[in-house]
Amino acid sequence: MQHGERDIVIKVEGLRNVFGEQVVHDGLDLEVHRGEILGVVGGSGSGKSVLMRSIIGLQTPSAGHVEVLGEDMIGRDDDEAKNIRRRWGILFQNGALFSTLTVAENVQVPIREYFPFIQPPLIDEIASYKIAMSGLDPNAGPKYPSELSGGMRKRAALARALALDPELLFLDEPTAGLDPIGAAAFDDLIKSLARKLDLTVFLITHDLDTLHAICDRVAVIADKKIIAVGTIPELTALDHPWIEEYFSGPRGRAALASTAKKGD
Numbered sequence: 001m002q003h004g005e006r007d008i009v010i011k012v013e014g015l016r017n018v019f020g021e022q023v024v025h026d027g028l029d030l031e032v033h034r035g036e037i038l039g040v041v042g043g044s045g046s047g048k049s050v051l052m053r054s055i056i057g058l059q060t061p062s063a064g065h066v067e068v069l070g071e072d073m074i075g076r077d078d079d080e081a082k083n084i085r086r087r088w089g090i091l092f093q094n095g096a097l098f099s100t101l102t103v104a105e106n107v108q109v110p111i112r113e114y115f116p117f118i119q120p121p122l123i124d125e126i127a128s129y130k131i132a133m134s135g136l137d138p139n140a141g142p143k144y145p146s147e148l149s150g151g152m153r154k155r156a157a158l159a160r161a162l163a164l165d166p167e168l169l170f171l172d173e174p175t176a177g178l179d180p181i182g183a184a185a186f187d188d189l190i191k192s193l194a195r196k197l198d199l200t201v202f203l204i205t206h207d208l209d210t211l212h213a214i215c216d217r218v219a220v221i222a223d224k225k226i227i228a229v230g231t232i233p234e235l236t237a238l239d240h241p242w243i244e245e246y247f248s249g250p251r252g253r254a255a256l257a258s259t260a261k262k263g264d
């Protein structure tokens with residue numbers, strides 16, 4: 001399928017990132033289409049997180065072009081960048097919740113930042129709604145992150161990422177540290193929210209089950225660039241040793257078998 005400019009939510013062209021002597025990205029290109037869940041995979045240290053940081057403006061690339069939701073991300077002043085940031089939510093790898101705030105207060109932070117004129121009772125209501133949407137019990141609202149399980153913390157962080165009704169969601173290893181049942185439940189939640197809320201999702205993961213269960217396409221980083229993007233069958237049809245080893249090695253085969261079983 002051909003995608004018009006308006007259907008491309010993230011466009012990265014010729015991205016180059018260098019730390020000292022180390023070239024992490026060189027000539028990296030990627031397009032993320034509206035409404036898709038795009039998984040990003042690659043070996044440890046291949047530059048997945050640096051790619052995400054370049055897209056969200058936390059890392060200024062040495063060269064290249066990054067466009068998000070039709071806006072050029074490089075060289076923006078603070079106010080302009082803030083207006084674009086409002087349109088996406090981010091779930092960082094460790095959740096990155098404020099430990100001194102309750103779950104409800106964490107979810108309220110972005111709402112208060114962007115809409116300080118909204119009255120507190122309404123802010124409470126919006127936060128409760130996001131907490132419920134993320135599959136947490138309403139009793140979780142007054143709890144502190146340290147009082148929650150790992151899975152509940154992820155859901156709380158997801159509620160905060162959804163606080164401003166984003167169009168785009170960035171997820172950095174959302175199922176890392178969860179047991180397989182918790183991870184599958186979190187995958188289901190992401191898939192269902194993405195469909196219901198018309199989200200575009202950029203998802204970094206090492207979790208083969210997640211790739212099979214929820215990703216529409218997968219982008220593979222190796223050799224400092226995106227070497228392939230496509231559905232898993234499209235990728236496995238390619239003759240590339242890393243991709244073959246990744247998807248067709250023992251863990252890849254197990255993930256495929258378990259997805260096939262689920263679909264019976």
Ligand SMILES: Nc1ncnc2c1ncn2[C@@H]1O[C@H](COP(=O)(O)OP(=O)(O)OP(=O)(O)O)[C@@H](O)[C@H]1O
Nearest residue numbers: 019020022024042043044045046047048049050051
């Ligand atoms: N701020 C920084 N300063 C120097 N080097 C950095 C910085 N951030 C990342 N790097 C280096 O860039 C490379 C890519 O890092 P990145 O975190 O993007 O890898 P990754 O693919 O996300 O890895 P993992 O799967 O292990 O999380 C690594 O070698 C890392 O050490």
